[in-house]
Amino acid sequence: xxxxxxxxxxxxxxxxxxxxxxxxxxxxxxAQLSTGPRSEAGKTRVRWNALRHALSGRxxxxxxxxxxxxxxxxxYLTRRxxxxxxxxxxxxxxxxxxxxxxxxxxALEMDLESDGLxxxxxxxxxxxxxxxxxxxxxxxxxxxxxxxxxxxRRHEGRLNRMVQRIExxxxxxxxxxxxxxxxxxxxxxxRRAIAAMQAxxxxxxxxxxxxxxxxxxxxxxxxxxxxxxxPEAVNAPAQEGGK
Numbered sequence: 001x002x003x004x005x006x007x008x009x010x011x012x013x014x015x016x017x018x019x020x021x022x023x024x025x026x027x028x029x030x031a032q033l034s035t036g037p038r039s040e041a042g043k044t045r046v047r048w049n050a051l052r053h054a055l056s057g058r059x060x061x062x063x064x065x066x067x068x069x070x071x072x073x074x075x076y077l078t079r080r081x082x083x084x085x086x087x088x089x090x091x092x093x094x095x096x097x098x099x100x101x102x103x104x105x106x107a108l109e110m111d112l113e114s115d116g117l118x119x120x121x122x123x124x125x126x127x128x129x130x131x132x133x134x135x136x137x138x139x140x141x142x143x144x145x146x147x148x149x150x151x152x153r154r155h156e157g158r159l160n161r162m163v164q165r166i167e168x169x170x171x172x173x174x175x176x177x178x179x180x181x182x183x184x185x186x187x188x189x190x191r192r193a194i195a196a197m198q199a200x201x202x203x204x205x206x207x208x209x210x211x212x213x214x215x216x217x218x219x220x221x222x223x224x225x226x227x228x229x230x231p232e233a234v235n236a237p238a239q240e241g242g243k
Contacts, residue, residue, distance in 0.1 A: 054101065055105070055108075055155040070100060077096050081095075081170050082174075085173070087173065088170060095163065095170070098159055098162045098163050098166065102156065105155070105159075108152055109149065109152060112148055112149060112152075113138065113145070117138055121134070123140065124136045
């Protein structure tokens with residue numbers, strides 16, 4: 001596990017920060033307390049085992065590693081990939097550890113070369129030319145460390161593939177998340193458009209329907225307060241014509 005700078009407010013913040021911080025602090029303290037072997041052969045063997053373990057083991061921290069620099073790398077990767085889900089946070093943590101191991105490889109190669117050069121430098125003390133003496137010692141060290149260097153390069157290839165796989169997965173998840181967010185926004189806009197359309201139709205129906213006043217009967221005839229003429233008044237002219 002690794003420390004990842006998780007912004008506050010995330011659903012997995014407390015859990016992730018507690019677990020990652022505790023694991024790294026414990027690994028770092030245990031590494032500092034380790035005394036190791038006392039003989040030179042034992043020191044060399046354990047040193048190389050530690051280097052291999054730092055490239056492939058469960059912990060990626062070695063005694064003397066800069067914990068602050070390690071945490072800064074985690075913060076940078078978090079800012080770069082902007083994880084939002086628990087799965088994305090876990091992938092960023094894996095990328096953090098893998099990148100830290102990968103960044104160590106150039107220093108390991110330099111250590112092997114310099115150690116071999118120091119060990120074999122005296123073998124060529126008969127060489128008068130200093131540059132030629134160092135060159136021969138460097139070639140001899142490369143041959144002596146060929147197996148270790150080959151293992152380092154194998155680890156480097158494996159770690160590079162891991163970084164590529166994790167980054168590809170992070171890109172896929174980020175793109176999938178953006179598409180889901182865009183789909184939700186489209187659904188929300190469509191819902192609002194349908195609601196607005198329905199409200200507009202309702203307002204149009206209410207505006208076009210006639211208002212029913214108290215003086216209008218159900219069939220649309222207006223009621224009048226003027227009394228109707230009696231039948232006699234209507235038939236009067238006819239009776240006069242008969243006379």
